[in-house]
Amino acid sequence: xxxxxxxxxxxxxxxxxxxxxxxxxxxxxxxxxxxxxxxxxxxxxxxxxxxxxxxxxxxxxxxxxxxxxxxxxxxxxxxxxxxxxxxxxxxxxxxxxxxxxxxxxxxxxxxxxxxxxxxxxxxxxxxxxxxxxxxxxxxxxxxxxxxxxxxxxxxxxxxxxxxxxxxxxxxxxxxxxxxxxxxxxxxxxxxxxxxxxxxxxxxxxxxxxxxxxxxxxxxxxxxxxxxxxxxxxxxxxxxxxxxxxxxxxxxxxxxxxxxxxxxxxxxxxxxxxxxxxxxxxxxxxxxxxxxxxxxxxxxxxxxxxxxxxxxxxxxxxxxxxxxxxxxxxxxxxxxxxxxxxxxxxxxxxxxxxxxxxxxxxxxxxxxxxxxxxxxxxxxxxxxxxxxxxxxxxxxxxxxxxxxxxxxxxxxx
Amino acid sequence: xxxxxxxxxxxxxxxxxxxxxxxxxxxxxxxxxxxxxxxxxxxxxxxxxxxxxxxxxxxxxxxxxxxxxxxxxxxxxxxxxxxxxxxxxxxxxxxxxxxxxxxxxxxxxxxxxxxxxxxxxxxxxxxxxxxxxxxxxxxxxxxxxxxxxxxxxxxxxxxxxxxxxxxxxxxxxxxxxxxxxxxxxxxxxxxxxxxxxxxxxxxxxxxxxxxxxxxxxxxxxxxxxxxxxxxxxxxxxxxxxxxxxxxx
Numbered sequence: 001x002x003x004x005x006x007x008x009x010x011x012x013x014x015x016x017x018x019x020x021x022x023x024x025x026x027x028x029x030x031x032x033x034x035x036x037x038x039x040x041x042x043x044x045x046x047x048x049x050x051x052x053x054x055x056x057x058x059x060x061x062x063x064x065x066x067x068x069x070x071x072x073x074x075x076x077x078x079x080x081x082x083x084x085x086x087x088x089x090x091x092x093x094x095x096x097x098x099x100x101x102x103x104x105x106x107x108x109x110x111x112x113x114x115x116x117x118x119x120x121x122x123x124x125x126x127x128x129x130x131x132x133x134x135x136x137x138x139x140x141x142x143x144x145x146x147x148x149x150x151x152x153x154x155x156x157x158x159x160x161x162x163x164x165x166x167x168x169x170x171x172x173x174x175x176x177x178x179x180x181x182x183x184x185x186x187x188x189x190x191x192x193x194x195x196x197x198x199x200x201x202x203x204x205x206x207x208x209x210x211x212x213x214x215x216x217x218x219x220x221x222x223x224x225x226x227x228x229x230x231x232x233x234x235x236x237x238x239x240x241x242x243x244x245x246x247x248x249x250x251x252x253x254x255x256x257x258x259x260x261x262x263x264x265x266x267x268x269x270x271x272x273x274x275x276x277x278x279x280x281x282x283x284x285x286x287x288x289x290x291x292x293x294x295x296x297x298x299x300x301x302x303x304x305x306x307x308x309x310x311x312x313x314x315x316x317x318x319x320x321x322x323x324x325x326x327x328x329x330x331x332x333x334x335x336x337x338x339x340x341x342x343x344x345x346x347x348x349x350x351x352x353x354x355x356x357x358x359x360x361x362x363x364x365x366x367x368x369x370x371x372x373x374x375x376x377x378x379x380x381x382x383x384x385x386x387x388x389x390x391x392x393x394x395x396x397x398x399x400x401x402x403x404x405x406x407x408x409x410x411x412x
Numbered sequence: 413x414x415x416x417x418x419x420x421x422x423x424x425x426x427x428x429x430x431x432x433x434x435x436x437x438x439x440x441x442x443x444x445x446x447x448x449x450x451x452x453x454x455x456x457x458x459x460x461x462x463x464x465x466x467x468x469x470x471x472x473x474x475x476x477x478x479x480x481x482x483x484x485x486x487x488x489x490x491x492x493x494x495x496x497x498x499x500x501x502x503x504x505x506x507x508x509x510x511x512x513x514x515x516x517x518x519x520x521x522x523x524x525x526x527x528x529x530x531x532x533x534x535x536x537x538x539x540x541x542x543x544x545x546x547x548x549x550x551x552x553x554x555x556x557x558x559x560x561x562x563x564x565x566x567x568x569x570x571x572x573x574x575x576x577x578x579x580x581x582x583x584x585x586x587x588x589x590x591x592x593x594x595x596x597x598x599x600x601x602x603x604x605x606x607x608x609x610x611x612x613x614x615x616x617x618x619x620x621x622x623x624x625x626x627x628x629x630x631x632x633x634x635x636x637x638x639x640x641x642x643x644x645x646x647x648x649x650x651x652x653x654x655x656x657x658x659x660x
Contacts, residue, residue, distance in 0.1 A: 020659070022487060022490045022491060022511070023487075024487070052511075054659060062658065062659075103658055105649065105654075105658060105660075107649060108649065110654045110657075110658060117514035117515075119513070119514055119515035121515075122518065124517070145513075145514060154654055156649075156652050156653070156654045161653065161654070217653075219505065219653075221502070222502060224518055268518040270503070270518065270520030270522075271520075271522075272522060272573065273522060274522060275518065275519075275520040275522075277518070301520075302522055302523075303519075303520075303521050303522060303523050303526050304522070304523045304526075305523060305525060305526060306526065306527060344527065344530055346456065346530065347454045347456070347462040347529075347530030347531070348462065348530075373486075373488055376463070376485065376486035376487065376488070377486070377487060377488075379488060411486070411487035411488050411490075412487050
């Protein structure tokens with residue numbers, strides 16, 4: 001037996017011990033009964049392959065990696081086969097490094113460097129504190145978090161945790177494509193429902209500055225509280241309209257990102273009847289077209305038998321109004337009653353319902369989903385979203401985007 | 413009058429004995445830390461089987477311990493983890509890590525009868541209970557599978573919330589290990605927990621296979637313990653929210 005084989009035989013058990021992986025391949029079809037002003041298509045098909053792995057290089061150092069490969073029928077995904085490590089484009093990359101980071105841990109300290117997910121919020125239906133958590137909003141009601149390039153240092157002792165994050169390279173949320181069904185008149189707040197045919201989507205103008213934030217978390221006797229300070233840019237865009245008259249009349253919409261300073265807090269208080277969670281932050285900006293506002297969410301959560309209920313209210317108080325045009329689904333969901341209920345029918349089947357109702361009744365979104373696992377690997381989800389309301393309302397403007405979805409997944 | 417005093421005295425003695433047996437049993441089977449891999453087999457009414465594997469680690473004294481449970485399989489739940497910090501005087505603190513959400517969530521089970529990840533065990537069934545949280549009565553002695561057992565009734569004190577009106581426990585006399593539990597809601601027997609395989613591990617009598625029967629739903633769950641180790645050197649940092657995030 002060669003020396004190499006002997007070495008490999010020796011190393012393989014160690015590799016197995018320190019290596020973990022998971023992933024899935026999912027194919028999904030979304031069907032829309034109605035066409036939209038900027039989209040005549042009624043069906044969208046997606047395929048996504050996700051592979052995640054972690055390898056413990058030493059007892060205190062770990063590598064985390066994840067890669068996505070995807071395509072779709074609606075040109076929401078790039079057609080070029082390149083590996084995108086940044087995920088900052090308007091279209092979803094066909095192949096992207098979803099996560100790529102090193103985590104080190106020594107005693108009370110944990111550090112992570114690289115592309116990673118950072119979630120700071122405590123609530124479940126809206127998270128004003130999630131400033132390092134941009135999202136993919138190509139479908140506004142079925143979103144996914146995007147990782148950010150950052151360095152993170154965490155100190156944890158007893159019930160106290162201090163988290164410092166520095167993000168040198170900005171990652172925006174992916175907003176709906178202008179000439180597709182969630183874009184067009186749809187995703188824009190303001191009265192641009194009837195876009196002339198010469199409207200174009202311009203390139204996003206990404207800020208070059210850094211973002212940083214600090215979070216303190218305290219786990220007390222029967223409660224938990226956190227305070228957050230963030231300085232950087234909002235990952236949700238403002239929209240800049242540029243008009244050109246030569247060689248032809250053209251309106252170009254460009255995403256740009258306001259400077260943002262946010263200070264906020266969150267708490268979770270379990271009691272014998274329900275768990276109360278609250279989260280809020282004050283957002284201020286020196287960017288001329290950005291608002292200053294306070295955003296908050298209060299929710300109660302209760303588990304009863306196999307049911308889980310979450311219900312709450314998301315609110316907003318604007319202190320300085322300057323903004324005319326933006327894509328801000330977080331703000332769009334405020335002044336709303338929000339709810340979620342899920343039921344575990346048996347080990348294989350679950351049903352879940354989500355709902356958002358604007359307090360003035362101008363918009364409503366209801367989603368139901370049934371999930372069934374056939375065995376340890378195969379599962380199916382069948383769901384439907386109903387959206388109704390006034391065209392001037394954030395939710396209501398997507399009134400033609402009610403849809404049903406079927407998704408088959410093979411997990412490994 | 414004398415008869416009444418005797419009855420009251422005897423009753424107190426029996427109650428004390430029962431409490432002592434439970435206390436001794438807990439003491440005997442305690443460890444500073446514990447680690448194992450588990451397999452859960454959930455059988456539905458049609459005999460269909462659903463299997464889950466997990467890794468479990470615990471440190472700290474009984475009733476004041478910290479534990480982390482992390483699912484290894486099937487792929488649908490792989491990576492989901494639960495951190496539990498038990499307190500002797502109040503409900504435990506619990507957080508769940510869901511890899512798909514990339515975040516921990518504070519969970520509080522107001523209704524601890526909720527099934528543990530779709531099994532026949534409720535979260536309450538898996539909780540550590542301090543001996544002082546219940547009152548005990550020795551119902552007598554009874555042989556179970558050829559083993560002489562103490563039969564003890566446990567009723568939760570008013571300060572403690574529970575889904576069960578009472579629990580009857582069979583404790584083996586020779587090794588003071590509980591081998592069967594019957595759970596009642598009012599007067600109805602709703603669940604039976606059988607310790608099916610009992611072995612000595614590192615000089616500690618341990619249950620390596622449990623079967624929980626839901627007598628109302630007519631389903632059962634078998635929980636098997638593998639690679640069980642006691643008094644393992646586990647660092648405190650492995651039982652924190654950061655450890656959940658790191659995937660340890």
